Amino acid sequence: MPNVLIILGHPNLAASVGNTTILREVASALPGVEIRCLDMLYPDFKINVAAEQEALLKADVIAWQFPFSWYSLPGIMKLWLDEVFVHGFAHGSTAKLGGKKLVLSFTTGAPQALYSSKGFFGHDVEDYLIQFETTAGLCNLDMQKPIYTCGVSYSDRDETKIAQQKIMAKEHASRLITVLHALSSEPEMAV
Secondary structure: OOOEEEEEOOOOHHHOOHHHHHHHHHHHHOOOOEEEEHHHHOOOOOOOHHHHHHHHHHOOEEEEEEEOEOOEOOHHHHHHHHHHOOEOOOEOOOOOOOOOEEEEEEEOOOOHHHOOOOOOOOOOHHHHHHHHHHHHHHOOOEEOOOEEEOOOOOOOOOHHHHHHHHHHHHHHHHHHHHHHHHHHOOHHHOO
């Protein structure tokens, strides 16, 4: 099976319901997947660039798992991207990531209804993904259709909301597992 790498960009996984549940489900269903939890690996925000680049080079499929933070990546994941996806490694004439599959998998705190032209934000979720499409294009990554779940907020949680969020996260994980399995089974990726 081709190598699947998940980069988790949650800034505090210990406080997460959605991302923790998603990762637990994926790890259980696909035990060969490497999961790199940036908050646990780098609590001091000192990214080991060589280790991260080595993990990326071994991967055939790369998934970025994160909570949407200000309509983008959380700070630790943005720092990771800035330090790891440098010219000569991720892009440029000596780039090394070309042809790998990239899957965006994320949760939003706001409900889906707010992400529309008539909703509070005035934009669909997909409108915020241009930066990721551009990054994938620059790095010659094959960006797949994103997997996301809205309404996984950390505010005003009670037991009922937590239970609902766990169900939503398990459904999200099921979609992610299906995609990762399908990408891992593609004929051109067979080993």
